[in-house]
Amino acid sequence: MGERWIIFMAKFVFITGGVVSSIGKGIVAASLGRLLKSRNYSVSILKLDPYINVDPGTMSPFQHGEVFVTQDGAETDLDLGHYERFTDTSMSRLNSVTAGAIYQAVINKERRGDYQGGTVQVIPHITNECKERIHRVAQNTHSDVVITEVGGTVGDIESLPFLEAIRQFRKDVGRKNVVYLHVTLMPFISAAGEMKTKPTQHSVKELRSIGIQPDILVCRCDRPLPMGIKEKISEFCDVEVESVITAQDADSIYEVPLILEKEGLAQQTLELLQLEQRQPDLSSWQTLVDRLYHTQRGGLATMEPTPVEIAIVGKYIQLSDAYLSVVEAVRHAAIDVGTEVNLRWVNSEDLQTDDVQSALKEVHGIIVPGGFGVRGIDGKIAAIRYAREHQIPFLGLCLGMQCSIIEWARYCAGLANADSAEFDPNTPNPVINLLPEQQDVVDLGGTMRLGLYPCRLKPDTLASKLYDQEVVYERHRHRYEFNNAYRSLFLETGYMISGTSPDGRLVEIIEFPEHPFFIATQFHPEFQSRPNTPHPLFKGLIQAACHLLKKDKTTTLGSESKPPAVVNNSADKS
Structure with a gap:
């Protein structure tokens, strides 16, 4: 009973x-x-x-x-x-x-x-x-x-x-x-x-x-x-x-x-x-909605009056629900920062190196979200390279981090044929690979890292500044990991590992310190964003995007050849 x-x-x-x-x-x-x-x-x-x-x-x-x-x-x-x-x-x-x-x-x-x-x-x-x-x-x-x-x-x-x-x-x-x-x-x-x-x-x-x-x-x-x-x-x-x-x-x-x-x-x-x-x-919820509509309608005196343009470079963009939590996390951050965001959906399958400039011009931030499989990977890597070289605020999520590592290996660390073992099992430089204990597991489900895991942040990094904590807990959904055999090479060539598992073995967050805002995570921070408490990584991205927008507007206002209403984020200006 x-x-x-x-x-x-x-x-x-x-x-x-x-x-x-x-x-x-x-x-x-x-x-x-x-x-x-x-x-x-x-x-x-x-x-x-x-x-x-x-x-x-x-x-x-x-x-x-x-x-x-x-x-x-x-x-x-x-x-x-x-x-x-x-x-x-x-x-x-x-x-x-x-x-x-x-x-x-x-x-x-x-x-x-x-x-x-x-x-x-x-x-x-x-x-x-x-x-x-x-x-x-x-x-x-x-x-x-x-x-x-x-x-x-x-x-x-x-x-x-x-x-x-x-x-x-x-x-x-x-x-x-x-x-x-x-x-x-x-x-x-x-x-x-x-x-x-x-x-x-x-x-x-x-x-x-x-x-x-x-x-x-x-x-x-x-x-x-x-x-x-x-x-x-x-x-x-x-x-x-x-x-x-x-x-x-x-x-x-x-x-x-x-x-x-x-x-x-x-x-x-x-x-x-x-x-x-x-x-x-419902006072806090009412405040949330008021801020949302004021942001969309230009009602906040402190907000940036021109929307920031955020590109989401993915391979499932035909159905926006495929990235629902990412979209909501961006929205939460925008409400908190007090700005309107326009999302630009970019199909990574269609994104070739030659048209990256036209597909991503005048964006103020780039997100490369998660996914599985080789389809569309070259487009994601091209977008990451564009963000890195043109100083565009960038946030990589799960597969987005793995693509960031491949991009760095190919174009900065001298490993032209670097790849993930998921995409090319025979690559001579598998910078992304299964852990040694996973190599002989036949059931792929047994190699998945799913759910909440701790991440220890390195002091005096962008990640530690954004989180303002020593250890954070984030949700994972992936199979492959950063290959530690290449860790020294990455550090020597200018990359920073700002978050690892508590024992230091698994790489969870990478950064490029010479960039205004370039950070990527092995986990999915979007799953823990809330309307009244936006995730710090997304908030940081939107703040960095607003900063770039203001910088470009200042440059534009100083140019006699362009009217003040134009926002131009072309590569030569950045």
């Missing part, structure tokens, strides 16, 4: 979506988490993904977007990044559950004989495993409220076991301990000049057909819902009119919690869960 009491102390909110995919369930879940946390309730958010992959680690970024890595090394859906950024709470592998992981766990139990020869079925075995994963989050986090987002759309065949599991949940833990929240679409038909409720009605009908009656409807729309529309939805969908919540399109996802607060989402949730109505403290 003691264990059951611990489980049932938590309250549960289940979020489903209908009509169309990508309707914003993750942002709604993250926003509700922020609203509850602002009322001093502890919150954990769980994502149930219906795909059969065990995790998204092997999925193409073009299909799935970025892989978000938790502190304990889980490769998860990008929505967990939203959960962490909105609630400022670290998630773990417990917060990401896929249908593949559920089926794998059930099959493993069957093979061990745990079911004592019984027939294994979707109900109860799959659904029980789903419910166990939800209970496990409540037990391990001791949260007041566990929010569970069900991926996909109501009606998808692969989501049915998850939906059946959450249907059973209310009976298991008691009606007052569960809220069902359904996110749906309210389209405005311009030709008819009216908003249509039918998609919402049909979505709710689909949900009710599998036994779930929603308690709250969050209606995505591009304009306010008139009271008459809310009353119509309330009547047809059997939901209290106060629980029909308008989620109007916003200019920024960070405004969504404030919109939902005004609509009374948290108040309705707490009432249905029979929890105390506490006064929210």
